[in-house]
Every structure is written in structure tokens, then in C-alpha cells.
Amino acid sequence: MQNIVVLISGQGSNLGSIAQACRRQHWPARVAAVIGGRSAAAGLALAALEGIPTQQLAHQDFSSREAYEAELAERIDAHDPDWVVLAGFMRILTPPFVARYLGRMVNIHPSLLPAFPGLATHRRALAAGVKVHGATVHFVTPGLDDGPIIAQAAVPVQPGDDEATLAARVLAAEHRLYPMVVRWLVEGRSRLHSEQLEWLPAGEPPADDPGRSAAWPDDSQLLWCP
Ligand code: GRF
Numbered sequence: 001m002q003n004i005v006v007l008i009s010g011q012g013s014n015l016g017s018i019a020q021a022c023r024r025q026h027w028p029a030r031v032a033a034v035i036g037g038r039s040a041a042a043g044l045a046l047a048a049l050e051g052i053p054t055q056q057l058a059h060q061d062f063s064s065r066e067a068y069e070a071e072l073a074e075r076i077d078a079h080d081p082d083w084v085v086l087a088g089f090m091r092i093l094t095p096p097f098v099a100r101y102l103g104r105m106v107n108i109h110p111s112l113l114p115a116f117p118g119l120a121t122h123r124r125a126l127a128a129g130v131k132v133h134g135a136t137v138h139f140v141t142p143g144l145d146d147g148p149i150i151a152q153a154a155v156p157v158q159p160g161d162d163e164a165t166l167a168a169r170v171l172a173a174e175h176r177l178y179p180m181v182v183r184w185l186v187e188g189r190s191r192l193h194s195e196q197l198e199w200l201p202a203g204e205p206p207a208d209d210p211g212r213s214a215a216w217p218d219d220s221q222l223l224w225c226p
Pocket of ligand 1: 008009010011012013014015043087088089108109110135171174
């Protein structure tokens with residue numbers, strides 16, 4: 001049984017989609033703990049409803065980034081993690097912290113990277129006039145929103161979209177994308193190898209994987225890179 005530790009900063013809807021998929025699809029894994037900061041109360045409550053142990057760790061309570069990360073690593077490691085999943089975790093991590101979990105830590109970012117790293121992705125996508133937007137799951141490396149891409153979900157930008165409608169469409173796609181990718185990792189389908197994404201002999205997702213079909217509802221699309 002593999003252990004997944006999820007780090008959140010907000011409402012935790014991606015965490016919820018992962019925890020539910022893990023339980024319903026009987027992954028050989030469990031969400032062993034959810035750790036969140038001060039603004040993560042709603043997400044931590046959601047985790048508790050799923051029966052997952054939660055911990056609150058506020059970076060504001062620490063005098064330095066290093067001190068905060070040392071405590072965070074201790075709490076993560078207490079759960080013997082196979083995977084550290086960043087789900088709306090709004091902290092920039094130092095290179096030593098990233099190195100500690102290299103190949104075991106993934107993130108979801110609400111844009112089609114490498115477009116729009118950083119914050120306010122939906123507003124910037126609208127301002128740029130892109131016709132396709134989306135979300136990316138990638139391995140975490142020291143660069144900001146910069147690690148090898150495992151998969152992406154693309155959604156159309158509709159005429160009349162504002163930041164809220166576009167964000168909602170992307171978030172709905174995230175809820176399909178992230179559980180699928182974490183499942184692939186747990187099942188050993190892909191991994192980080194020599195700083196690149198590698199698909200293992202288990203290969204591409206199975207035929208009955210909902211993500212295999214090119215078209216998803218509401219015109220969004222899953223894109224992956226075997
Ligand atoms: C998601 O859009 C994620 O891509 C971004 O933060 C948001 C988190 O949403 N990094 P939630 O807390 O999972 O609902």
C-alpha cells in the first residue's frame with residue numbers, strides 16, 4: 001500500500017477528487033495525510049470528512065522558510081510517503097526541499113505550461129486572447145512551474161468568458177486530470193528518470209481509463225505524452 005501525502009492551501013477540491021478516486025477505484029494506495037496552512041481550513045475539513053488525518057502548519061508561525069520547510073518535511077516523512085501531491089499549495093519551495101522529494105512530488109498548475117507560469121493564470125490567458133487554456137500536472141523541480149509535464153487537460157476559451165467562468169471550466173478539468181495522473185504514478189506507469197518523464201512497460205493508460213478517449217464532456221480534452 002503506497003502512501004500519498006497531499007499539501008493544500010485552499011478549498012482542497014483537487015484533494016477531494018484524488019481522495020475519492022483513490023477510495024472508489026481501489027488504488028493500491030491511500031491518502032495518508034493532508035497538510036495545509038492557515039487558509040486551508042475548508043480543505044482540511046473536507047479531508048477529515050474522508051477520514052484522512054489532517055494537520056495544520058502555518059508558515060507564518062516560523063521565522064524562516066528553512067525552519068518552516070524542516071518542520072513540513074518532518075511531518076510529511078512521518079507518513080513514509082511514496083508520493084507528495086501539491087494540490088493548490090501556494091508556497092514556493094526551496095531547492096533542498098524539492099531535491100528531497102525529487103521524482104516523488106507532483107503539482108497541478110492551472111494553465112497549459114509553459115504558458116502562464118505563476119499566478120493569475122486565467123486573467124492572463126483572457127488578456128492574451130488564447131483560444132485554448134487548461135491545466136498541467138508535472139513533476140516538481142526547482143524552477144517555478146517548470147518540471148517535466150506528465151499530462152495536460154485543454155479546455156476551450158468561450159466567447160464571453162470571464163475569469164470566473166474560465167476558472168470553473170479549468171477546475172472541472174483538473175478534477176478529472178489530477179486523479180488520473182496520480183493513479184498512473186501509483187500504478188507505476190510513468191516516472192521521472194534523468195530529469196525526464198519516462199513511460200514504463202506498463203505503458204499508456206488501460207483501455208478502460210476514462211482519460212483515454214480523446215474528447216471529454218464540455219469539449220475539454222486530455223493530452224498526455226507517452
Ligand atoms: C487549482 O486551480 C490548482 O490548479 C491551483 O490552485 C487551485 C486549487 O484548487 N494550483 P483546490 O484548492 O484544489 O480547489
